[in-house]
Amino acid sequence: MTLEQLSEWSGERPEDLREWRSLGLVGGSGDEFAPDDVERARVVGLLLRRGISLEAIAKTDREQNILASYLHSNFTPRSTQAYSLDEAASSLGLDVAAVRRLWRAIGFHRQMERLDEEDLQALKTLKVAVDAGFPEEALLQLARVYTDALGRVADAETRLFHFYVHERLKAGGLSGRALVEATDASGDRMRPLVEPILLYFHRRGVEQAAREDIVLHLQEDAGLEPAADVPAQLTATVLFVDLSSFTPLAEAMGDAAAAGVLARFSDVVREAVSRCEGRVVKQIGDAFMLVFSDARAAVTCGLEIERRTANEPHFPAARSGIHHGPVLYREGDYVGVTVNVAARLADEAERHQVLVSEALRRQAAGAPDVDFVPLGKRRLKGVADQIELFEVVRRTEARAGRRQVDPVC
Numbered sequence: 001m002t003l004e005q006l007s008e009w010s011g012e013r014p015e016d017l018r019e020w021r022s023l024g025l026v027g028g029s030g031d032e033f034a035p036d037d038v039e040r041a042r043v044v045g046l047l048l049r050r051g052i053s054l055e056a057i058a059k060t061d062r063e064q065n066i067l068a069s070y071l072h073s074n075f076t077p078r079s080t081q082a083y084s085l086d087e088a089a090s091s092l093g094l095d096v097a098a099v100r101r102l103w104r105a106i107g108f109h110r111q112m113e114r115l116d117e118e119d120l121q122a123l124k125t126l127k128v129a130v131d132a133g134f135p136e137e138a139l140l141q142l143a144r145v146y147t148d149a150l151g152r153v154a155d156a157e158t159r160l161f162h163f164y165v166h167e168r169l170k171a172g173g174l175s176g177r178a179l180v181e182a183t184d185a186s187g188d189r190m191r192p193l194v195e196p197i198l199l200y201f202h203r204r205g206v207e208q209a210a211r212e213d214i215v216l217h218l219q220e221d222a223g224l225e226p227a228a229d230v231p232a233q234l235t236a237t238v239l240f241v242d243l244s245s246f247t248p249l250a251e252a253m254g255d256a257a258a259a260g261v262l263a264r265f266s267d268v269v270r271e272a273v274s275r276c277e278g279r280v281v282k283q284i285g286d287a288f289m290l291v292f293s294d295a296r297a298a299v300t301c302g303l304e305i306e307r308r309t310a311n312e313p314h315f316p317a318a319r320s321g322i323h324h325g326p327v328l329y330r331e332g333d334y335v336g337v338t339v340n341v342a343a344r345l346a347d348e349a350e351r352h353q354v355l356v357s358e359a360l361r362r363q364a365a366g367a368p369d370v371d372f373v374p375l376g377k378r379r380l381k382g383v384a385d386q387i388e389l390f391e392v393v394r395r396t397e398a399r400a401g402r403r404q405v406d407p408v409c
Contacts, residue, residue, distance in 0.1 A: 001033040009082070009114060010041035020044055023058040025067065039075045040067055064180045073187045074158075083115040091120075092127050098136055099123065105140045106147050137231075145332040157194065161187065208279075215293055232329040237298040237360065238339050239278070240346035241269065241305055242287040243316040261315065262286055268308045276301035281333060289343075291334055295324050295363035299370055299392055302354040310352060317352045321345025322392075324360040341387065344380035348389070358388040369395045 006026070007014045021027040025044050026037045044067075047057050061067050085103065089096040115123075129139055166183045174182050216234065219225040225235055243249075243265060250258035262285070269288050273280055278292040278301055292298040302320040309318040323345060325338035341357060349355040356364075361372045372390040379386050 006033045006037055009038045012041045012045050017041060036071050039071055064177050066180060069180045069184055073184060081117055088115045088120055088123055092123055094127055102143055105143050141331045233326055236327045237292040237295040237324045238342040239290040239298050239302055239320060239322045240343045241318055241320040244319050244351045246286040246316050249316055269305055272301050272304040295360055296367040298322050299364045299367045306352060306354055319349035319351060320354045321349055322356045322360050324363045341383055344383055348380060354392040356390050356392055361390050371395050
């Protein structure tokens with residue numbers, strides 16, 4: 001590989017690459033460069049952009065051989081055979097503009113016009129999806145889901161290994177090359193397990209998703225699922241739950257203690273969701289968005305989370321909001337008015353309260369040991385019409401508190 005080719009593939013300027021070669025950061029003894037110099041150049045460029053001086057990079061690499069370690073641990077050698085997007089798309093019979101949109105969606109902007117054999121194989125897979133009937137809109141959504149989800153997986157793998165393996169080795173007294181070698185040895189033992197465990201979790205996820213898909217198919221056939229107005233619309237129950245006044249509490253507790261509370265709350269929520277056959281859509285801090293096919297299961301889940309958090313010592317009170325209605329499925333997420341109303345219900349809920357809408361109350365009729373306490377109509381922030389609200393309580397609690405209970409349920 002020539003200097004000009006290395007510049008083209010890495011995105012770094014030739015004059016910078018010459019300087020880096022003089023410091024031993026890229027290249028060998030001759031004038032040619034190896035394929036792994038592409039990744040070396042990209043890493044050096046990243047370090048410089050993050051404020052680390054070239055002298056510090058060169059010094060650390062001389063003392064610890066850290067670039068070679070990172071390449072060994074994290075990068076697979078790539079082919080130097082280059083294809084333009086036009087060439088790749090043409091050879092596969094794909095639309096160039098569509099491939100360019102897909103590449104942008106995935107986030108490969110730095111290598112927009114330079115593809116190698118591995119990229120070409122990925123495009124072949126996408127062509128199979130297109131030929132199987134996958135429209136571009138759905139393919140772009142799937143590509144973004146893969147990019148975001150697996151990017152998060154990779155980030156977790158890398159950072160957790162650094163914090164809990166590398167840092168512990170360092171705390172044990174290792175430093176310099178000895179630390180790098182010990183870290184590499186641990187990584188070498190774990191690395192072959194990564195892809196099998198990813199496939200395992202993916203298979204388990206597909207099994208669960210397929211079960212829900214069967215339910216949706218039969219609901220549609222039986223007329224239980226209304227005809228969709230737009231593609232990827234379905235009916236669902238959405239539950240938002242968070243910890244009341246967690247932000248000021250976290251400030252008083254400190255980050256470490258607050259993280260411990262969040263970890264325990266996450267366990268409580270995820271265990272309840274699993275038992276109630278729901279799914280965690282996302283978590284942002286102490287807030288969870290959950291989705292259910294069965295409204296009664298969502299009510300049971302909300303009450304179970306409340307019961308368990310109330311029994312936790314030194315735990316903030318939980319509050320939940322649940323709504324039922326049409327949602328749009330987009331990129332692994334759910335959007336629409338139903339989602340917005342559920343979120344506003346959670347905002348409106350008080351400590352230890354599970355707040356639901358009239359639509360949810362009707363759909364969840366017959367939920368065991370549950371009463372719906374009418375609270376009247378309220379106007380929720382950002383929602384045009386007033387909504388009839390109910391508090392969900394266990395029947396024994398409603399009797400003990402002598403609350404007015406909706407006789408319908």
